[in-house]
Amino acid sequence: MDLLSDAIAAVRIGRPTSNRLRAGDEWCYRFAPYEGAGFHVLLRGSGWLIGPGGSPVPLSAGDAVLVPHGGEHTLSSRPDGTGALPFEAAVADPAGRTEFLCGKYRLSRARRHPVLATLPEVLHIPARIGSHPELRAAIDLLGGELAANRPGSATVLAGLLDLLLVYLLRAWLAENPGPGWPEALRDPAIAAALEALHANPEAQWRSEDLASRVGLSRATLNRRFTTLTGYPPMAYLTWWRLTTAARLLRDTELPLPSIAAKVGYGSPFAFSHAFKREFGVAPGGYRLEPRREHPGSRRGPAPDQPAKLHRM
Incomplete structure (x- = not known):
């Protein structure tokens, strides 16, 4: 992926x-x-x-x-x-x-x-x-x-x-090549961890499983992943699962149980609860208004104030 x-x-x-x-x-x-x-x-x-x-x-x-x-x-x-x-x-x-x-x-x-x-x-x-x-x-x-x-x-x-x-x-x-996401994408272990989470968001990941997959200790993975992306690995996984679910709600007509399964939730109830906590609206309501800004949604880790211009 x-x-x-x-x-x-x-x-x-x-x-x-x-x-x-x-x-x-x-x-x-x-x-x-x-x-x-x-x-x-x-x-x-x-x-x-x-x-x-x-x-x-x-x-x-x-x-x-x-x-x-x-x-x-x-x-x-x-x-x-x-x-x-x-x-x-x-x-x-x-x-x-x-x-x-x-x-x-x-x-x-x-x-x-x-x-x-x-x-x-x-x-x-x-x-x-x-x-x-x-x-x-x-x-x-x-x-x-x-x-x-x-x-x-x-x-x-x-x-x-x-x-x-x-x-x-x-x-x-x-x-x-500065700190943050540019460095995360260059770090072989962190890039491999991100790739694994994106490729299989439905898998029942644990931090120790992900760390073993990329050849790091659990503590080292958590520290490096959090430093570079702004999230611990499992928190990022949750955020990506729900972001993927939002796209599926917007772009497909898949029923809620199918979307829940595709993003790693064992039941539509658990999925709906997590989705509403993240986006401030239930999945069904989100599907009816797929292009609305949702004030309750988290849009990734809060960035540092960006420079107004970046010359290369």
Whole structure:
């Protein structure tokens, strides 16, 4: 199992969208807050991103930006955002020397995995020769599809946008070996423990069984797992089981007993009790309103205050 894919699948609530725009010498566009993540790729020219914290970041051709928490931000030809127009009001300039891709992923905040919740407000991924070739290939393919109207384009675009999100996150995780989730995914034993829990959430795990599986003592596993993820292993398992159950309630018509069994609960009653404690609503009610934010839900360990911008 792939933790990053699981983390994305758990929060996806709609299809991504994207646009390709060419702009003239002077341009300034504002992106309002939204439930999801946004991305920008500068194909030609140069510009600035003014993030939620207000600090301008220079962008060059080939640079990519991910706004993982959907915060308000501005793209501009100058390092200030005064007079910004809503992006929806942008008018393309066919002769413009600046061209960029912009898009959105609809992601729920209610079920956000901590590997995503602890990301900074803005990830800036500069273009570097020979760096992250799979990301560059996805950008080239996406730009080409948006520039042409060819048969099957809708299917191709959906797949390329999914690839782009994964490659953007991979690029950031690969170049940020700091403490927390980036380190957890690099630690062979902790990564193996996470993989085991994600692959078989229905198994009747015990800490000693998981520790034996990854070659650590129980005490060492608990200490390292908790330090890096913010959860003891069994608490993380409970949280992941219920997060998985929320996705199954949203995306399938499986009856409650089947969902309970798939996430390791011996009875629908025990499952319903645990689910309501976590999300503040019974499973049946959650299924009727699958996209509502639930104030009672725990969204992963409380992160440190993220930096407003992270340059790579």
